[in-house]
Amino acid sequence: MAREITGFSNPLVKRLRSLRDKKHRRAEGLFLAEGLRILTEAADAGALPEILVYVDRPDLPPLARQLIARTEAAGGDVVTTGADILAKMSGKDNPGILLGAYADRGTALEAIDRTAAPIWIVAERLRDPGNLGTILRTGDAVGAGGLILVDDCVDPFSVEAVRASMGALFTQAIVQTRWEDFLPWLRSGPGTLVGTSLRTDTDYQAIAYPRPTFILVGNEAQGLPADKEAACDHLVRMPMLGRADSLNAAVATAVMAYEVLNQHRRQVKHA
């Protein structure tokens, strides 16, 4: 049965709220996800929360009741509280009716089976949590295996990144590593590394992308540094007809990823 929390001073309020900070996420090995849609996506992908907080209303949707039952059956800590206390826990004005605290979902680079997916996305020094979440969502759509975060990327388990991923955080493998570990791992097996750059004339549609293709995305403001560009098998550029010399990082990743997917689709059709 769910236990009820009625006071703002309950330690769980402070504990969950603290998970908005990376330091506390690390210490606890937990991160937050909010809202029925994302929590349902998580459950469908096999992830149930360690702690589930909900507002007990008569009109609670059936999907929410299922999620509560499944979390209880799995031995999770299920808590009911008021909308005002849930808002305090989540730090959001309008958090919806569900808040989950999930065990960290990081994967080690060595645990990745690169042949399990035709596309992998690699981001280096990505700074914006919205971009990171949007890239995860795109990865899910194109059938990518996961997102490999290289060097100092924003935390993929921040509330903003989880929200922007719309649940894809739970379907994509997530690796946090360093370039000096990533590159030897990449070269120890099959896989083509492609980066987008302004310092090339090669059109992104002029290259044939094998399986698996690793799409390398650079920092939002600076793009890829020279040494990482030099390590790519292909540097390509998308046509840009206007005044601007770059696309949003999540947009560029998606345009690139759909090109790879479309090539793979044509190969299947013609095979």
Added chain:
Amino acid sequence: MAREITGFSNPLVKRLRSLRDKKHRRAEGLFLAEGLRILTEAADAGALPEILVYVDRPDLPPLARQLIARTEAAGGDVVTTGADILAKMSGKDNPGILLGAYADRGTALEAIDRTAAPIWIVAERLRDPGNLGTILRTGDAVGAGGLILVDDCVDPFSVEAVRASMGALFTQAIVQTRWEDFLPWLRSGPGTLVGTSLRTDTDYQAIAYPRPTFILVGNEAQGLPADKEAACDHLVRMPMLGRADSLNAAVATAVMAYEVLNQHRRQVKHA
């Protein structure tokens, strides 16, 4: 010569800061843009600020000095102040060294020459200013003529939208209109309206897109309503191989827009 503002209580501080609110933007006919990169893009596109505020530092970049000189030559109000007062004006902790207030850039639907560009982007009930700005940036890259905002979209002149557009706000025509005005206008001339939808089996690469193609983007959470889908010449879908049933709105727009651009590029090559 630039006039100097030394006090937080100067009326210009409050006036510029008030432009963060849509109500005040409307009343003044002005909006804010921040940072050397965006203000330089604006100037290159022919837009100089009505009011330009800068922090006078010895290491002011040459591009900033050029912008100041051009704004003064054009009769703009050029103001110098301290970094702390600029931060107060912009409402941002770290606004950079330049803040511009620009005259509204809205265009009437009737003033649009649709044959001037092969792609136009139409958004309906778009809610997120970051998405709106990102879509403008993509529009600039694919050579779109502009962004037509239908029904209750977020204000394209908000600080967040301007920032996400990275200056494309100054290169793209921006129309704010209603569906009941847009549709008769669209049908009064050439142009194909294409929307993305889950309620179709037509692959987005299975359609030939003429010039001009109008790409219709729906609300982030709800997509396009049935009546607007019914008004489209084509409803298409992108392949989505994962669990999620939608892409981020700015990502979907970009994938669609690059498909149209790529088809047009192939036509030129084969012509």
